[in-house]
Amino acid sequence: MEKDILIQEINRLRKEKNAVILAHYYQEKDIQDIADFVGDSLELSKKAAATSADMIVFAGVHFMAETAKILNPEKTVVLPDLNAGCSLADGCKAEDFIKWKAQYPGHKVVTYINCSADIKTLSDVVCTSSNAKKIIESFPQDQPILFAPDRNLGKYLQNETNRDLVLWDGSCIVHEAFSLDKLIALYKEYPKAKIVAHPESETQILKVAHYIGSTSGMLNYIVSSDAEIFIVATEAGILHKLAQDAPGKTLIPAPAYEDNTCACSECAFMKLNTLEKLYRCMKYGYPEIKVSEETRLKALVPIQRMLELS
Known part of the structure; x- marks a missing residue:
């Protein structure tokens, strides 16, 4: 089906089914452009909690749609591609987590939202990078x-809060793909650039960043900054929204170890969603x-x- 017809059909179904389309910044640009709302995990969670739609079309990954369903049990929540997972969520299984947690009696459990519903049930509070x-500072200083x-x-939170957190050994494959050597070489080409990085990135990347923050935080920093050139160390999908919100600024994706077509880091899971799949999931509710x-x-x-603490 041609893109124009797909968009017409999606818009028709949106009205017919009283649907809202929520898209993460890492989605392909066509999906971002047709979404009712584009945001990061925290913003999307808030939108999901507040929506009056009958159907939530979550253009993101599985844990995000699952969170929307937890907040909206009476609504239909669909995901364009059920295989859109997450390396963080997939690498933290409930049976392993239960054993790990049992080793640390008396500890409170803070889990990043990038985890399954089963892991959330074992948590005291969930957080996002925003x-x-x-969230960490809401606990008393002496609370393990x-x-x-x-x-x-x-590790970033340990430095920011001066807390000795016990850490699960997981990581995001997208944010561990950045090459420090290539980044430094790129910075030498653009010495006036500001390096912005997501805190899921490795410590050596964060040490050279001028700004560290969530996806929305990075976007807001770039839009409001007086600087003209930015090297962006997060999933390359954010560049589309950045180009719209910060016209005239030079946006360069931070280079990845792997030499690929975009010379950047992309989330293969996020990119599984397409306009065609989005249309089908709205049409069939699956x-x-x-x-x-x-x-x-x-x-x-x-x-x-x-959500209360946020």
Whole structure:
């Protein structure tokens, strides 16, 4: 089906089914352009919690759609491609997490939202990169804390909060793909550039960054900064929104170890979603995200705590 016709059909179905399309910044540009709202994990969670739509079309990855379902049990939540997973969520299995948690009695559990509903049920509070520092600092200074599943974000939070967090050994393949040597070489070409990085990136990347923050934080920093050139160390999908919101500024994706077509880091999971798949999931209501009521109620508690603290 041609793109123009696809867009017409998606718009028709959006009205017919009272659907809202939520898209992450890492989605392909055609999906971002047709979405009702584009944001990072925290913003999308808030939108999902507040929507009055009957159908939530979540153009992102599985844990995001699952979170939307936890917040909206009575609504239909669909994901364009059920295989759109996440290296962080997939690398943190509940059975392993239970054993790990049992080794640290008395510890509170803070989990990054990039995890499954099962892991959320084992957590005291969920966080995103936007509010992680605030969440950690909401606990008394002497409260021992487990943090999962992203060790790079955890190390960053240790430095930011001066807390000795116990970290799960997980990482995001997208944010571990950046090459420090290539980044430094690129910076030498553009010495007036500001390097902005997501805290899921490795420590050596964060050490050379001028700004570290969530996807939305990076976008806001670039839009409001007086600088004209930026090297952006996060998934390359954000460049589309940045180009719209910061016209006239030079945006350069941070280079990855691998030599690929975009010389950047892209999330293969995020890119599984397409306009065609988005249209089909709206038309047929499938793949639909399901969460058992027992799991949903347990997972809802730490998510609501996060939203209250945010």
